[in-house]
Amino acid sequence: MALVSIEGRFIKVNQSLCNMLGYSQGALLQIGFQNITHPDDLETDLGFVQDLLQGRLNHYDMEKRYFHKKGGIIWVLLSVSLLRSGAGDPIHFVSQIQDITERKKLEQQLRQSQKMEMLGQLTGGIAHDFNNLLAVIQLNLGMIRERLRDDPEADEMAGESLEAIKRGANLTDQLLAFARRQSLQPEAVNIGTLVSGMASLLRRTLGETINITTNIPAGLWATKIDPHKLENALLNLALNSLHAMTEGGSVVLEASNTVLDEFYVAKHLDVLPGDYVMVTVTDTGVGMSPDVLERALEPFFTTKPVGKGSGLGLSMVLGFVKQSGGHLTIDSEPGRGVRVNLYLPRSSGEASHVTATHYQEIPPPAPGEMVLVVEDDQVLRGLALRILNDLGYQTIGAEDGPTALTILDSADHVDLLLTDVVLPKGMNGPELARRVRSRRPAAKVLFMSGYPRDAAFGDGGPEDSAQILTKPFSKEELVYMVRKTMVERNES
Amino acid sequence: MGAKMDEKVLIIDDDPAFGRALSSLLRAKGYTVFAAMTGPEGVSEFQRTGSRVVLIDLIMPGTSGVEVIQQIREMSSNVVIIAMSGAIPLERRGAGRPAVRAGADICLPKPFEGNELINLLETFLKPPP
Ligand SMILES: Nc1ncnc2c1ncn2[C@@H]1O[C@H](COP(=O)(O)OP(=O)(O)OP(=O)(O)O)[C@@H](O)[C@H]1O
Numbered sequence: 026m027a028l029v030s031i032e033g034r035f036i037k038v039n040q041s042l043c044n045m046l047g048y049s050q051g052a053l054l055q056i057g058f059q060n061i062t063h064p065d066d067l068e069t070d071l072g073f074v075q076d077l078l079q080g081r082l083n084h085y086d087m088e089k090r091y092f093h094k095k096g097g098i099i100w101v102l103l104s105v106s107l108l109r110s111g112a113g114d115p116i117h118f119v120s121q122i123q124d125i126t127e128r129k130k131l132e133q134q135l136r137q138s139q140k141m142e143m144l145g146q147l148t149g150g151i152a153h154d155f156n157n158l159l160a161v162i163q164l165n166l167g168m169i170r171e172r173l174r175d176d177p178e179a180d181e182m183a184g185e186s187l188e189a190i191k192r193g194a195n196l197t198d199q200l201l202a203f204a205r206r207q208s209l210q211p212e213a214v215n216i217g218t219l220v221s222g223m224a225s226l227l228r229r230t231l232g233e234t235i236n237i238t239t240n241i242p243a244g245l246w247a248t249k250i251d252p253h254k255l256e257n258a259l260l261n262l263a264l265n266s267l268h269a270m271t272e273g274g275s276v277v278l279e280a281s282n283t284v285l286d287e288f289y290v291a292k293h294l295d296v297l298p299g300d301y302v303m304v305t306v307t308d309t310g311v312g313m314s315p316d317v318l319e320r321a322l323e324p325f326f327t328t329k330p331v332g333k334g335s336g337l338g339l340s341m342v343l344g345f346v347k348q349s350g351g352h353l354t355i356d357s358e359p360g361r362g363v364r365v366n367l368y369l370p371r372s373s374g375e376a377s378h379v380t381a382t383h384y385q386e387i388p389p390p391a392p393g394e395m396v397l398v399v400e401d402d403q404v405l406r407g408l409a410l411r412i413l414n415d416l417g418y419q420t421i422g423a424e425d426g427p428t429a430l431t432i433l434d435s436a437d438h439v440d441l442l443l444t445d446v447v448l449p450k451g452m453n454g455p456e457l458a459r460r461v462r463s464r465r466p467a468a469k470v471l472f473m474s475g476y477p478r479d480a481a482f483g484d485g486g487p488e489d490s491a492q493i494l495t496k497p498f499s500k501e502e503l504v505y506m507v508r509k510t511m512v513e514r515n516e517s
Numbered sequence: 518m519g520a521k522m523d524e525k526v527l528i529i530d531d532d533p534a535f536g537r538a539l540s541s542l543l544r545a546k547g548y549t550v551f552a553a554m555t556g557p558e559g560v561s562e563f564q565r566t567g568s569r570v571v572l573i574d575l576i577m578p579g580t581s582g583v584e585v586i587q588q589i590r591e592m593s594s595n596v597v598i599i600a601m602s603g604a605i606p607l608e609r610r611g612a613g614r615p616a617v618r619a620g621a622d623i624c625l626p627k628p629f630e631g632n633e634l635i636n637l638l639e640t641f642l643k644p645p646p
């Protein structure tokens with residue numbers, strides 16, 4: 026709280042106000058509130074002051090911004106009244122000042138995230154319509170091409186048009202990526218190796234004016250992430266840095282283990298507390314103004330001239346990180362460069378790392394639990410059988426649906442069907458699953474899917490992988506998914 | 518090559534241009550093709566024609582592709598249902614899984630190459646030896 030003279034000078038200030046604004050008591054008493062008030066709030070504040078002095082108001086409350094001594098903005102809730110003498114002459118103001126910066130930041134984040142959500146829906150919708158148009162063109166062109174096979178020139182034209190369609194589909198993929206609807210192929214990835222690899226690639230491609238260094242400690246946690254999409258994300262960030270450093274400069278790629286705790290999560294939207302591997306790209310370029318920083322992640326937001334930037338780079342990176350269960354932040358000040366932090370969730374990938382996670386809560390197989398593995402690839406089937414056997418499950422293998430059904434009819438119980446989606450002999454995985462369920466309603470089903478672009482089940486995002494194992498998968502993933510499926514309650 | 522003169526395919530898609538392109542493709546491969554532009558029409562066409570395969574777009578105005586899939590699946594456990602989608606659509610979770618839960622055999626993203634679909638059909642329809 027503070028006492029303020031009629032002219033606006035601080036006459037008396039308490040310690041908590043000093044701490045809030047970064048000044049010592051002595052220093053604060055040298056200045057007027059006008060000097061440290063954000064210019065956009067000054068007029069309103071002075072208006073209220075006049076209202077008090079002229080008796081139109083006895084008291085006012087307003088939300089306003091002060092500048093901290095070290096720069097940066099402090100949002101406060103200010104409550105002011107005027108102390109008058111017995112004769113009614115104004116003596117000084119009495120101000121209560123409460124720091125509401127955190128709340129303001131959260132509100133701002135909320136607005137921004139609602140906007141991004143809306144943009145995501147919009148972009149997803151456009152991508153959908155656009156893909157439908159491309160679908161018509163692609164099918165027809167394919168057929169036209171077959172008819173013109175004897176005309177080499179026409180064949181070439183058709184070929185180029187088909188290529189253009191693929192480029193179009195790639196563009197819509199970027200839009201879907203922002204809308205968090207791309208199909209990801211997460212794998213256990215050694216982030217350190219991936220980041221160093223990217224650094225040397227960038228050194229070769231970004232030219233001599235940019236100095237690229239890395240800082241990668243040993244002992245990084247395991248993550249499970251789509252490596253190609255992560256490389257692509259780093260490339261996008263590096264290109265942004267390059268564009269921001271026309272005079273040259275340096276880029277640092279770093280990785281570290283980070284725990285986001287309850288406190289952090291309370292201050293950021295859409296993040297879960299937990300262990301993350303943080304990958305950071307820092308440059309010494311021109312930096313971003315607060316206005317640019319606020320909008321940088323929006324799709325199609327660019328400050329680059331027409332034809333130079335589509336404004337999709339950061340949006341894609343954000344979409345990818347979010348869809349991967351991660352989190353992204355950007356720090357920047359004009360002239361000071363930019364720092365982008367990608368938080369990628371730690372995975373329970375390696376058995377040795379699986380300590381306190383939910384993995385342990387999943388009980389081992391009950392004695393005699395039987396898994397029926399249906400997979401036409403002999404090697405894969407053999408592998409799955411062996412792993413499950415080692416774990417203590419009883420197992421039977423079948424190479425196709427009809428064989429599996431025969432086995433089912435003679436087995437006295439089957440607890441889990443683990444089946445490929447695309448199977449030979451006229452019965453695919455889902456159909457087999459339906460038949461198995463109708464004969465053994467208690468049996469659980471887990472699919473394995475290796476369909477190209479992983480379209481078998483649409484969205485391949487982590488939250489959707491409950492009963493689908495995406496090929497190729499590791500032993501740990503198989504084990505984990507099998508156990509998880511076994512303990513899930515039956516769908517009703 | 519691989520022509521199956523007897524196999525009936527029903528296309529349920531609200532985009533006539535896409536429906537036509539798909540019919541030409543399938544007819545050229547020897548399939549007998551029927552088409553419907555709405556969900557209800559699709560369901561009655563399915564009953565009328567007894568098609569072996571249904572190709573259905575997941576997002577059509579006024580109908581939920583997922584519901585149509587469910588209805589058709591209830592009528593037949595043998596029919597091969599291929600859901601198609603230009604996006605994993607507007608709800609966050611995507612329609613791929615709901616479509617498969619409802620009874621589709623697979624979900625194919627648009628755009629796709631003609632051959633991709635033809636190969637898929639051949640795999641699904643391959644008779645037991
Ligand atoms: N490292 C950086 N330094 C300064 N400004 C940046 C940096 N990265 C991004 N920006 C700002 O954010 C904007 C959006 O970046 P984004 O990568 O999304 O799109 P873009 O680079 O303009 O176009 P695209 O990546 O699609 O070619 C940029 O136009 C630029 O103003």
Ligand SMILES: [Mg+2]
Nearest residue numbers: 261265338339
């Ligand atoms: Mg960019």
